[in-house]
Amino acid sequence: MAAVRVRGLTVAPAGSRPVLRDLDLDVPAGERVLLVGPSGSGKSTLLRALAGLLDAEHDDDGAVTGEVLVGGRPAGPGAAGLLLQDPLDAVVAATAGRDTAFGPENAVLDRPEIWERVARAQAAASFRPGRERDTATLSGGELQRLGLAGALALRPGLLLLDEPTSMLDAPTALAVRDAVLAAAGDSTLVVVDHDVAAWAHVVDRVLVLGADGAVVDDGPPAAVLARAATSTSELWIPGAPVPDPLDVPSELVTPALRLPGGDVALHGRGLRVVRRRRGLRPGPATTVLDGVDAELRTGAVTALTGTSGAGKSTLVAVLAGLLRPTAGDVLAAPGLAARGRREPWRWSSAELATRVGWIPQHPEHGVVRPSVREEVRATGRALGLGAAGDRRADDLLDLLGLAHRADVDPHLLSGGEQRRLGVASALAAGPSLVLADEPSVGQDRATWAVVAGVLRSAARAGAAVAVATHDARLVAACADAEVALAGGRLLPAAGAPAAGPAVGTPADDTPARLAAVRP
Amino acid sequence: MSVTDLVPPTATQDRTAAGGPPVRRCGPLSLLGASVLPVAGSLAVDTWRVGAVALAVQLLLLPLAVRGWRALLPRLVPVTIAAVSVGWSTWLLGGEADPVAAAVASVLRIAVLVLPGVVLLAWLDPSETGDHLAQRLHLPARAVVAATAALEQLSALAQAWDELSRARRARGLGPGRGPVSRVRWAASTAFGLLVEALRRAARMSVAMDARGFADAAGRSWALPARWALADTVLLVVGALLAAVPLVATALLG
Numbered sequence: 001m002a003a004v005r006v007r008g009l010t011v012a013p014a015g016s017r018p019v020l021r022d023l024d025l026d027v028p029a030g031e032r033v034l035l036v037g038p039s040g041s042g043k044s045t046l047l048r049a050l051a052g053l054l055d056a057e058h059d060d061d062g063a064v065t066g067e068v069l070v071g072g073r074p075a076g077p078g079a080a081g082l083l084l085q086d087p088l089d090a091v092v093a094a095t096a097g098r099d100t101a102f103g104p105e106n107a108v109l110d111r112p113e114i115w116e117r118v119a120r121a122q123a124a125a126s127f128r129p130g131r132e133r134d135t136a137t138l139s140g141g142e143l144q145r146l147g148l149a150g151a152l153a154l155r156p157g158l159l160l161l162d163e164p165t166s167m168l169d170a171p172t173a174l175a176v177r178d179a180v181l182a183a184a185g186d187s188t189l190v191v192v193d194h195d196v197a198a199w200a201h202v203v204d205r206v207l208v209l210g211a212d213g214a215v216v217d218d219g220p221p222a223a224v225l226a227r228a229a230t231s232t233s234e235l236w237i238p239g240a241p242v243p244d245p246l247d248v249p250s251e252l253v254t255p256a257l258r259l260p261g262g263d264v265a266l267h268g269r270g271l272r273v274v275r276r277r278r279g280l281r282p283g284p285a286t287t288v289l290d291g292v293d294a295e296l297r298t299g300a301v302t303a304l305t306g307t308s309g310a311g312k313s314t315l316v317a318v319l320a321g322l323l324r325p326t327a328g329d330v331l332a333a334p335g336l337a338a339r340g341r342r343e344p345w346r347w348s349s350a351e352l353a354t355r356v357g358w359i360p361q362h363p364e365h366g367v368v369r370p371s372v373r374e375e376v377r378a379t380g381r382a383l384g385l386g387a388a389g390d391r392r393a394d395d396l397l398d399l400l401g402l403a404h405r406a407d408v409d410p411h412l413l414s415g416g417e418q419r420r421l422g423v424a425s426a427l428a429a430g431p432s433l434v435l436a437d438e439p440s441v442g443q444d445r446a447t448w449a450v451v452a453g454v455l456r457s458a459a460r461a462g463a464a465v466a467v468a469t470h471d472a473r474l475v476a477a478c479a480d481a482e483v484a485l486a487g488g489r490l491l492p493a494a495g496a497p498a499a500g501p502a503v504g505t506p507a508d509d510t511p512a513r514l515a516a517v518r519p
Numbered sequence: 520m521s522v523t524d525l526v527p528p529t530a531t532q533d534r535t536a537a538g539g540p541p542v543r544r545c546g547p548l549s550l551l552g553a554s555v556l557p558v559a560g561s562l563a564v565d566t567w568r569v570g571a572v573a574l575a576v577q578l579l580l581l582p583l584a585v586r587g588w589r590a591l592l593p594r595l596v597p598v599t600i601a602a603v604s605v606g607w608s609t610w611l612l613g614g615e616a617d618p619v620a621a622a623v624a625s626v627l628r629i630a631v632l633v634l635p636g637v638v639l640l641a642w643l644d645p646s647e648t649g650d651h652l653a654q655r656l657h658l659p660a661r662a663v664v665a666a667t668a669a670l671e672q673l674s675a676l677a678q679a680w681d682e683l684s685r686a687r688r689a690r691g692l693g694p695g696r697g698p699v700s701r702v703r704w705a706a707s708t709a710f711g712l713l714v715e716a717l718r719r720a721a722r723m724s725v726a727m728d729a730r731g732f733a734d735a736a737g738r739s740w741a742l743p744a745r746w747a748l749a750d751t752v753l754l755v756v757g758a759l760l761a762a763v764p765l766v767a768t769a770l771l772g
Binding site for chain 1: 525526645646668675678683685686687689690691693695711715718722726727729730731733736737739740741743
């Protein structure tokens with residue numbers, strides 16, 4: 001147990017507005033706090049400050065002033081357990097077991113105790129691939145649970161979690177949330193999560209950050225939520241309606257190459273992907289996709305769903321022409337053929353970028369340019385679209401609420417902002433096929449409506465859109481068809497479409513209801 | 520669950536259980552030692568006869584140590600290029616009485632120098648190497664963890680290259696069809712890979728600090744670093760291999 005005391009904390013990155021402004025905060029020992037706020041409001045930065053990591057990143061974070069005490073002492077690295085927002089950043093070892101053991105090793109524990117903690121922490125985080133598993137082969141959701149296990153293994157007095165369930169399907173998210181609460185015991189807990197409904201009734205307090213990095217509300221969950229419900233809040237208040245996806249002006253999302261509506265724009269048959277660890281010491285081969293069929297139609301949004309590790313991201317990469325399937329065919333409509341070739345993986349980079357917009361699961365790894373403006377314009381420039389291309393890119397940046405960040409290095413954006421930059425960059429050159437991998441992670445209600453709106457409007461303007469997602473709200477609001485995966489194979493088609501999932505309570509959805517799509 | 524069940528096997532124990540050539544039973548330190556010792560011996564390779572004898576002995580022992588012939592071949596490519604180019608330049612520029620014999624001797628010297636390392640280091644596991652360096656040689660924990668992390672990152676480079684080229688390809692920044700365009704693309708991707716490697720290193724150090732690495736005064740190690748009989752045998756064999764050229768020189772002199 002550790003109490004937190006923050007006085008006058010201001011974090012101002014060089015050449016940008018402050019991320020946190022003169023923030024005071026007291027968290028008594030053992031209290032459980034949910035930290036919410038619009039995308040880019042400084043939630044992750046506050047967690048890093050509490051974890052004592054801001055000094056370590058001084059170059060990136062510019063001036064840090066104020067006082068942060070944890071358990072009466074200045075916050076130092078390792079005193080708190082921290083789960084980072086992108087779980088890929090949290091991996092410190094080659095196997096899952098050594099990764100979880102890293103914290104206990106630093107705590108100079110005896111060998112049997114180290115492994116006892118590893119076993120308990122991985123069980124608590126529902127991490128099941130096993131301690132021998134190569135960390136390079138884990139899916140996004142599995143990495144998230146491994147990162148959580150790594151934080152829990154330290155048995156910290158203060159546990160800091162940055163969107164611990166954002167890449168998990170609803171039942172797993174619920175299980176992990178309960179595991180967090182059980183494992184946290186009487187530790188002080190600060191959780192950042194956009195899913196207010198899942199956490200509101202299990203925390204003692206909700207702290208709301210405003211867009212300018214100051215505390216705008218603070219108190220017991222019921223009172224804060226009641227106040228938020230009366231204002232037009234950007235927060236995902238339980239019971240509030242899911243916002244309608246924004247209608248985006250069609251000139252921002254219309255494909256450059258148009259196909260007749262309703263046609264199959266891209267189809268995969270019997271897709272199989274076997275992955276083998278490359279390098280000088282190849283690892284064993286694993287089959288990540290097996291016998292998968294998929295069909296993307298123009299004018300439609302197809303949801304790719306399934307638990308974490310089901311092969312969604314691999315299917316997206318195959319459909320996007322970024323990965324050649326080991327077996328099976330993936331063919332675009334004849335109208336999209338380039339030099340007579342219909343297989344996306346055979347297209348040249350320019351041909352691919354003209355036809356396909358890809359939104360990667362780890363947006364930070366998709367960055368190709370040193371500033372936000374150059375990033376969003378990059379594809380149009382490469383394809384020689386000229387001033388019109390630049391204008392469309394800039395308008396998309398504005399639409400996604402990033403215009404004021406245009407001169408910033410994309411690596412300095414918040415997680416949610418990076419994801420929106422990925423959406424803008426993918427749409428900027430007018431693709432006919434839009435393939436999005438978890439596009440709605442880390443979005444507040446307002447930015448969610450824009451992201452969902454871009455995807456739906458792109459389909460209405462004549463693109464074929466596929467979305468790999470755990471977000472039941474996104475499936476309900478946008479999807480016209482669904483491809484459900486489990487363990488790399490197709491799930492048999494779900495029964496008659498049920499009503500959309502209950503608003504604001506994604507955690508209550510069973511997988512069957514997750515499969516529901518808009519009629 | 521008893522305590523012994525909780526501690527998983529080391530990489531060496533896994534290899535030993537899996538079957539294969541006898542070298543699989545050896546830990547990282549003896550593998551490193553036996554890779555380095557023949558370097559000293561190779562200095563004594565002065566004639567092609569001595570080189571041939573030394574290489575023949577190494578080749579005879581090869582089946583006891585090779586981990587997969589298919590994986591060995593790509594590792595031999597750079598060695599072969601180095602040996603052949605040294606041999607060729609010796610033949611061309613050496614000005615020896617018998618240029619062909621001198622060239623063959625220099626080729627054999629390189630082969631004798633490098634072959635044990637090429638074969639044995641295939642068995643090295645980065646994190647197990649770290650365990651042994653820290654627990655048996657008592658090198659500073661921070662340096663060992665940093666070196667292990669660096670080795671792991673090196674093996675992750677192939678994946679990083681894939682990710683980076685994938686992102687660039689999707690954005691229209693991939694190579695054109697001409698060879699010039701491909702070379703330029705590879706160069707700029709390599710630069711991107713360098714920048715990305717630095718970013719990864721920075722992210723990883725933050726992750727390590729968040730797990731208490733920053734101010735860890737000491738450190739324990741999750742897996743033991745045992746010295747087995749097989750390690751002693753391998754070191755002795757390595758020393759004998761190093762002695763072969765010296766003995767051959769004395770005998771064939």
